[in-house]
Amino acid sequence: MSYGLTLIYGVMKIVNLAHAGVMMWGAYFAFVLITRLGGNPFLAPIVIVPVFFVFGMFLQRYIVRRVMGAPPISSLLLLFGVWLIMQNISYLIFSGDTKAITTKYTLLTFQLAGIPVSVNRMVVFIVGILALLALRQFLGHTYMGKAIRATAQDSDASKLAGINTSRITEIAFGIGIALASLAGSLMALIFAFDPDFGRSHLLKGFCIVVLGGLESMIGVALGALVLALAEALSVLWLMPAMQDFVSFALLVIVLIVMPGGMKGLVDRFFSK
């Protein structure tokens, strides 16, 4: 989820509020595939990810591109509108009830060094790691990946170097959306969800991205760690209901105090 955000932000300098909607749709898509059509829960992403990749490219080509030159706030509002539409379409189709996916794997556990571990969570964890490794490989070692990074650094210069930037932007947007849907479909296996499900995760995603520094990939992983720690500690010291409060407050504080994220903080520390 956060990686998708970073990618889109890096390439397009756009804050994508529709991410929450995509994530929620990913979850519902998985829900339909698994419970109605009887698909295997762990194979569902194979169908979901390509579908949303195409959806993301479509979104970029026909809607978002029209406001690329305009002030950033209008693209933010635009994607906010897209999110509202997505959210309410699911209210219409699935109603506002909280849904959960229960499969034969849900309650299955196995012993790892004497501690019972849920098979579900383990698989989700492994798929997440695999997706990140694949993304890293893709961005670092293929022509397309390099082109995406070049566009992120300087769009005009990469155009001069012969990169079809509008095509690249479309693909990056597609990948970002696909990652969000992957995150959504994986989370649907663990958590219960409703049409409003993406919002708190969107904010947390931003918190992680900002913590990690807006355009660095390792930073994002670090940011996720810090946020998870802060939430766990808040359960310990305050009360469980305040967990989300802590992460939102953290988001605001981090945005204000260290806009460069942890990387910026480290840099500043060493340069002194």
Next chain:
Amino acid sequence: MQVKQVLCSWKLWLGVMVLAFLVLIPFLGIQGGYLQTLGFLTFLYITLSTAWNILGGYAGQTSFGHATFYGLGAYTTCILALRGVPILLTIPIAGGVASFYGFLWGYPCLRLRGQYFAIATIGVGEATRLLMLNLDDLIKNNSLLKGFLQKGVLTGGATGLMLPTPEDIRAYATGFYYGVMVLMFAALGVSWWVKKGKFGLGLFAINMDIDAAETVGVHTTRYKILALMLSAFMVGISGSIYAQYVFYIDPQTVFGFPMSIAMVLMPIIGGIGTLTGPILGAVVYIVVQDRILTANLNLGFIKLSLSALHLLVYGGLLVLIILFEPKGILGMHRRLNNWLKKGKVGSLITAGKV
């Protein structure tokens, strides 16, 4: 000559007639007070939309966190009124509290630019809502703050707070109908005054180019904070009046994200950064909402309740407006006017030639 011209203009008479109709609504008693409540809500939302527009439209700082002010206003009124403070006195206090809260988070957050400010305000809004939901439980465990509780209740958690209902509820409601009407005109007056004055000029400069504004000597952060506080004051008062009108508040309604969304949508639909845009936006918002929430679409084989569609419509409207007409309904009107004039001039020229 000029006075005569003004008197003859149909716009003036239309305005007077609309105003007279609005003033007379409570006496007509159409449909058992339904129209009156609709009018009340419309005036309230026009106030909210105008208030948001001062920060979001004039200064260009999109805030998704204005529900915090609305909720704080409502809660201030309820908490104070339940402790015996005269209820009308709580209105300015509510505005003051909201304004102070605006200063509190605006001071750091307004240093952020553009989209980062928008994200931060979503964070602030959600954090405030969660804080209000859990405040009672937090205070209970703290020996220092326990004194604020009354029968173990300050904000009432998720159940919310209730105000006692007055005896003559009709007269009470009518009083508030006029009260909020006055409030709306006051808000519009403030908005007009800001727009005409030096303050507004500074805000517009910030909107256009913040660096250039700073170079020519606009104290940008101070201006932005002042705009936020002014806006928060109005929203806080509206929240307070809302609480007194419906007698019941809970964190999900007054602090909820939909409230913030409403305040963002109305000015954008109507025409951002203008005086009349927020009015149009609020009227469209309330009327459409009222129609949709009660309507059912009968497709012959299935009956579809349209209430779920209501934000869908606004989402769609928002996308269309940003894609095709960033100036909202006002922009559309202007474009239509230009087109009509062009048509007229064109026909005159051809007529002259013949």
